[in-house]
Amino acid sequence: MVSKKYLVYMAHSNVNFRRAELESLADLCGLDIDFSTYDEESPFFVVDLPDDAQASRWIRRSVLCKALYEYWGEGKNLQELHESIKSQPFHEHYKQLYRQDSFKFQFETYRGSTRANRVEQIETFAYLGLQGKIDMKRPDQIYTIVEEYRPLAENVGSTIPERMFFGRLVQRSDRHAMEVYDLKKRPYKGTTSFEAELSLVSANIAQVKPGSLMYDPFAGTGSFLSAGGHYGALVLGSDIDGKMIRGRGAAYDISSNFKYYGESVQFIDVLTMDFTHNSIRSNLKFDTILCDPPYGIREGIKVLGADNLEKYVGKEDVELYGKKSFLHRDYIPAKKSYSLDNLLDNLLQYASERLTIGGRLAFWMPTANDENVETMIPLHFCLELKYNCVQEFNKWSRRLLVYENRGPDFNGQDNTGTKRAVSNFRERYFTNFNR
Numbered sequence: 059m060v061s062k063k064y065l066v067y068m069a070h071s072n073v074n075f076r077r078a079e080l081e082s083l084a085d086l087c088g089l090d091i092d093f094s095t096y097d098e099e100s101p102f103f104v105v106d107l108p109d110d111a112q113a114s115r116w117i118r119r120s121v122l123c124k125a126l127y128e129y130w131g132e133g134k135n136l137q138e139l140h141e142s143i144k145s146q147p148f149h150e151h152y153k154q155l156y157r158q159d160s161f162k163f164q165f166e167t168y169r170g171s172t173r174a175n176r177v178e179q180i181e182t183f184a185y186l187g188l189q190g191k192i193d194m195k196r197p198d199q200i201y202t203i204v205e206e207y208r209p210l211a212e213n214v215g216s217t218i219p220e221r222m223f224f225g226r227l228v229q230r231s232d233r234h235a236m237e238v239y240d241l242k243k244r245p246y247k248g249t250t251s252f253e254a255e256l257s258l259v260s261a262n263i264a265q266v267k268p269g270s271l272m273y274d275p276f277a278g279t280g281s282f283l284s285a286g287g288h289y290g291a292l293v294l295g296s297d298i299d300g301k302m303i304r305g306r307g308a309a310y311d312i313s314s315n316f317k318y319y320g321e322s323v324q325f326i327d328v329l330t331m332d333f334t335h336n337s338i339r340s341n342l343k344f345d346t347i348l349c350d351p352p353y354g355i356r357e358g359i360k361v362l363g364a365d366n367l368e369k370y371v372g373k374e375d376v377e378l379y380g381k382k383s384f385l386h387r388d389y390i391p392a393k394k395s396y397s398l399d400n401l402l403d404n405l406l407q408y409a410s411e412r413l414t415i416g417g418r419l420a421f422w423m424p425t426a427n428d429e430n431v432e433t434m435i436p437l438h439f440c441l442e443l444k445y446n447c448v449q450e451f452n453k454w455s456r457r458l459l460v461y462e463n464r465g466p467d468f469n470g471q472d473n474t475g476t477k478r479a480v481s482n483f484r485e486r487y488f489t490n491f492n493r
């Protein structure tokens with residue numbers, strides 16, 4: 059296969075999720091990428107790809123990347139950079155290809171900044187022989203010098219880069235979507251709303267596809283529905299708490315967000331429904347299930363039912379204004395406590411039955427760091443665990459678990475029915491983590 063060298067420049071953010079996002083998007087584009095030189099610590103990844111069109115398709119959706127460049131060379135300083143550029147086998151070819159195009163130069167800096175005169179630096183590239191017009195607004199080509207600095211100490215930046223790359227911009231990423239979906243600007247949000255960056259990243263790792271069907275069974279204020287809609291899925295949600303999805307009598311609800319983003323066409327609806335008493339017809343298949351299940355942090359986990367059933371016996375037929383009370387719109391059914399272990403077992407089982415083969419289940423799960431106990435990841439024999447990406451906080455962490463439905467023949471490891479949580483997460487959140 060003929061290929062070209064490209065430079066992927068990543069954001070220094072949610073580092074533990076970067077590779078999972080890149081791999082998932084590559085897989086979505088049918089690209090077979092060699093990650094053997096990928097370095098978890100570095101924001102740079104030099105990689106061979108077939109051509110610009112395929113490279114663009116790969117990075118266009120990424121949130122944790124900043125941009126992708128056609129690779130022209132690299133060095134420890136400007137002089138080494140020039141030597142590297144001139145020594146590349148593709149150097150003369152590239153020079154000819156873009157010689158007449160309008161262009162501009164730009165700089166990107168990672169963890170530092172220089173006092174060097176940028177105009178003088180640009181002039182050192184005269185040997186490229188660019189003959190097109192300089193166009194700062196809409197150039198045909200943007201040549202970029204990406205500099206990496208090593209901070210001298212914590213909060214003390216360096217002014218001398220330790221590495222420089224030079225490349226031609228091929229594709230900017232979708233990182234600007236973080237601004238668009240920023241919770242501060244969102245019309246309808248609540249205390250459970252999930253931040254924009256990681257909800258978009260979750261949708262990428264869950265491989266939400268345009269025109270596919272995505273379901274969030276714990277929709278809350280609809281953060282993941284918005285992220286799924288952004289990547290073109292038709293999205294359906296449900297939540298046990300009708301007030302959440304109706305917007306607590308306020309002027310805004312989940313559908314207002316879709317209108318605000320100009321994506322109403324992606325939004326199917328949200329249903330008030332207990333996930334464990336799921337009423338979605340069983341032959342409807344989803345391509346993706348993406349959610350943030352209740353952890354019982356703010357309130358205990360509840361499902362329909364009653365802890366003290368005897369209290370309700372014989373009351374099913376109570377009538378109010380000539381109608382069975384449970385048929386009234388404002389009827390609030392009794393609920394009983396439920397464990398996170400059981401809820402996650404239900405979620406994995408549901409995903410194994412309702413996801414298309416190859417479809418992904420992605421959900422967030424909290425874990426405590428305060429005890430030295432290994433976290434037991436829920437496993438189901440039909441689901442292949444693809445990613446377990448951890449986001450660390452001070453005394454607790456949460457992880458995004460991503461599974462692919464491989465069907466019953468997969469015969470994977472299964473720990474359904476096991477007590478995984480060592481002790482109640484809610485209790486520990488309030489007593490231990492906040493001190």
Ligand SMILES: C[S@@+](CC[C@H](N)C(=O)[O-])C[C@H]1O[C@@H](n2cnc3c(N)ncnc32)[C@H](O)[C@@H]1O
Pocket residue numbers: 248250251252275276277278279280281282296297298299302331332333334349350351352353359360361362
């Ligand atoms: C962590 S929040 C999800 C927040 C959501 N991602 C958002 O953007 O607001 C969990 C949600 O699950 C809902 N929930 C709790 N138990 C449920 C159940 N048994 N069935 C369906 N939803 C449930 C809660 O009402 C809550 O809105």
